[in-house]
Amino acid sequence: MAIKRTIGAAGSDAKRLKIHNKSDKPDNVIEKENEIYMKCEAIERELPSFLRSYFVYLKGNVLPMSRLAYLQDVRFFFDYLISTSLTDADVPKNIKLEEIRELTSMDINLFIDFCRKYTVDDGDKIIIYENNNKTLARKKSSISVMFKQLYRDGFIDNNITDGFDPIKVPKPGEREIKALQDDEVMIMLDAVSTGSNMTPHERKYWEKTKLRDKAILILFLTYGLRLSELQQLNISSFNFSRGEFIIYRKRGKESSMPINQSVQMTVQDYINNERSSIAEETEADEDALFLSLQGRRMTSRSIRELVKKYTAIALNTTKHNGYSPHKLRATAATSLIGRGNSIYDVQALLDHEQVTTTQLYASHKMNVKRDLVKDMEWEIERKDND
Incomplete structure (x- = not known):
């Protein structure tokens, strides 16, 4: 099963962004930070509005690159819901809260299992992705935090990610250190x-x-x-x-x-x-x-x-x-x-x-x-x- 994503290009009338830097940081550092910020904002606009408090949580509690990775994981999860017909929506933004409420722990576990190895059709070619335990653990965390936030906001009756199957992540001592002698x-x-x-x-x-x-x-x-x-x-x-x-x-x-x-x-x-x-x-x-x-x-x-x-x-x-x-x-x-x-x-x-x-x-x-x-x-x- 392949998840299909359309890659769009910016319009020719897109305005050039100008940064007014009053901090002590050099312009290129500010520009990089702003690039990550803009990417996060763009993904948030692709997702349903009932995730607003989740967006606020990420902005205030995780590093910018982690925030971007979490949002990309959530968008990928919503694409997965569409590709597996777990929602009637055609794009992530149109997924309804009622459809999220109908998901079960088994649905989430199947998604994590799917993430181990999957294909993405970008229009010109099909790319095969294979994720390691570290990436799977991050995807698990991204989805788990989202459901936890929805539960805290009273949007869902229980946090179904409490029923996650365990993903074995190598212990620190087991990790092979690759370095030059x-x-x-x-x-x-x-x-x-x-x-x-x-x-x-x-x-x-x-x-x-x-x-x-x-x-x-x-x-x-x-x-x-x-x-x-x-x-x-x-x-x-x-x-x-x-x-x-x-x-x-x-x-x-x-x-x-x-x-x-x-x-x-x-x-x-x-x-x-x-x-x-x-x-x-x-x-x-x-x-x-x-x-x-x-x-x-x-x-x-x-x-x-x-x-x-x-x-x-x-x-x-x-x-x-x-x-x-x-x-x-x-x-x-x-x-x-x-x-x-x-x-x-x-x-x-x-x-x-x-x-x-x-x-x-x-x-x-x-x-x-x-x-x-x-x-x-x-x-x-x-x-x-x-």
Whole structure:
């Protein structure tokens, strides 16, 4: 069964949005936040009005990206109701509260099971999606919170999601930590510095972007930055005389990061000897730190592809199997902890809300030591007890 969704394009008469920024945040950060906000507002307009208090709850209690993910999950759930004829509506907005009241716990459980693997027809092609336990758990949470809010508002007589079947989500200790080892990091840095292990086509572009690429990798490896934090960096984010730069965390919090010698040398080398020769395409790109060859701020997707290319070289695998930027965040964490740094200090650097998240990387190192000891068994004389 495929869920059909029509992808519409903005009209030619759409007005250009202008942001009047009076905050201390740079314009590109405000623009990104507003982009998420606008996407949330657009989805809310596609959904029934009886979900209004649910929208208010999300806006005030979850992070913007989580709010967007929850709304996308709810819209997908309503699309599912239409595709399975659990409603007479033709679009989510027309679904009636009476139809929601008629749903059962079994209907919700069947939806979660459907989410494990499904197809979406976007008009031009059919895409197959397969979700892992983490994504399923989030979808479960999105729907559960919605029904809980409807119950609190008195729109439904009981919260049917109390009857959810359990979804097994791996315990923190079971989660495999994927990170580069120190020798793999050195192979990757050698590749970005010398162009080794690249195809002739890759070397052609590497010649034009090697300083930029190296600066990106060094920042990821040194600070364990999130992709969004690095993508939003500006030239004005850096104050080399004070030895610090500013990033904006996922909760909109401004954070000052110290600059060490290798970071300063790498970033300044890029700014002075490579970026200065690229003409910015628009006024909005003038302050962007990392530019494409076309003079536009690099997108998250292009940075992700760049990281996958270089990590694939380090891992001696295909680009498809290279690591994501989040794996370089894990590399920074495991490397810092492996060098004897305090878990709490690493937690502060990586901006983990809970130290238990940081402990995952410490456990990874402990497992490495356990494996080393396991392979070092010695034959010793055993004496039977009389």
